[in-house]
Amino acid sequence: MMRPSHFTVPNRFAAIILIAWCSLLASARADAAEPPQVRLAAANVPVAPGDAFQVTVEVFEVLGNEKLQLQDRHLVLFKGGKAYDFGLTEPRDVTLIDPVNSQVVLLSRVDHVKSTITHQEIVTAAARFRLFATNEGLETRLGIDAKTTKDPNQDNRYNIEFGDYHYSVATAEPSMAAQPHRFAEFTDWVARVNLVRKLGTPPFARINLGNAIAAEGLVPQTVTLTLKSQTHSRTFVSSYKFKPGLSKESQQRLDEVAGMLTLYRDVPLAAFPR
Numbered sequence: 001m002m003r004p005s006h007f008t009v010p011n012r013f014a015a016i017i018l019i020a021w022c023s024l025l026a027s028a029r030a031d032a033a034e035p036p037q038v039r040l041a042a043a044n045v046p047v048a049p050g051d052a053f054q055v056t057v058e059v060f061e062v063l064g065n066e067k068l069q070l071q072d073r074h075l076v077l078f079k080g081g082k083a084y085d086f087g088l089t090e091p092r093d094v095t096l097i098d099p100v101n102s103q104v105v106l107l108s109r110v111d112h113v114k115s116t117i118t119h120q121e122i123v124t125a126a127a128r129f130r131l132f133a134t135n136e137g138l139e140t141r142l143g144i145d146a147k148t149t150k151d152p153n154q155d156n157r158y159n160i161e162f163g164d165y166h167y168s169v170a171t172a173e174p175s176m177a178a179q180p181h182r183f184a185e186f187t188d189w190v191a192r193v194n195l196v197r198k199l200g201t202p203p204f205a206r207i208n209l210g211n212a213i214a215a216e217g218l219v220p221q222t223v224t225l226t227l228k229s230q231t232h233s234r235t236f237v238s239s240y241k242f243k244p245g246l247s248k249e250s251q252q253r254l255d256e257v258a259g260m261l262t263l264y265r266d267v268p269l270a271a272f273p274r
Helices: 011-027 119-136 179-196 204-215 248-263
Strands: 053-062 068-079 082-087 094-098 103-108 113-118 157-162 165-172 219-228 233-244
Touching: 053 179, 068 179, 068 248, 082 179, 082 248, 094 179, 094 248, 103 248, 113 119, 119 179, 157 204, 165 204, 179 204, 179 219, 204 219
Parallel strands: none
Antiparallel strands: 053 068, 053 233, 068 082, 082 094, 094 103, 103 113, 157 165, 165 219, 219 233
């Protein structure tokens, strides 16, 4: 599962998230639901034939000497309304984002196991987290009310920030009309699944940013995340390279996933390797 900068969560945010989940397990309503405008894409969104494409994602940390240190690398394949996220660094897990069947499937190459998270579980988890944040007055600290702004000095750059987090995105024109919406949908699912798995940074600002870019008909070229605290700061840069169509190697990867879905053993999410 692609989870950019999951290693950057400050202790206080990690504590807030943990407290939130403990509280939600004890008290949240089972029928909680998000407002319609923030629900994930419906399974019946039409997908035109030939809309397959791929995106290579690399995540670097900017060190003190401005040197880039690779932290993570992924290949994301889009075909038939689904997105296949292949980790290219260990443990090389695969995540199938499947709006067509309203689910996400996590696949572990190391342990040969899989775990399925339903669309409803994802939506309900996000809704409960929002409910907790609202009740505790944490909307601003968790980025729930953060808004994307366009850089007045650079037409292709957008920003969003909350707490100690600042995202800055350089965008580009897509090579295919389907790319902005499909990639924003993928970003949305990934961010929310990470919330279910209690991984990464609070997802809401990143979702807002992805949707704002897609609404402009653009795709991300680089995303810079700056995390500041009272004592130090860290900067991470993610690069995105979009390519229309799928290579022969990419198609072979999809065939491999079909076999993994058949052969891997089902485990509950709590037992899936982190």
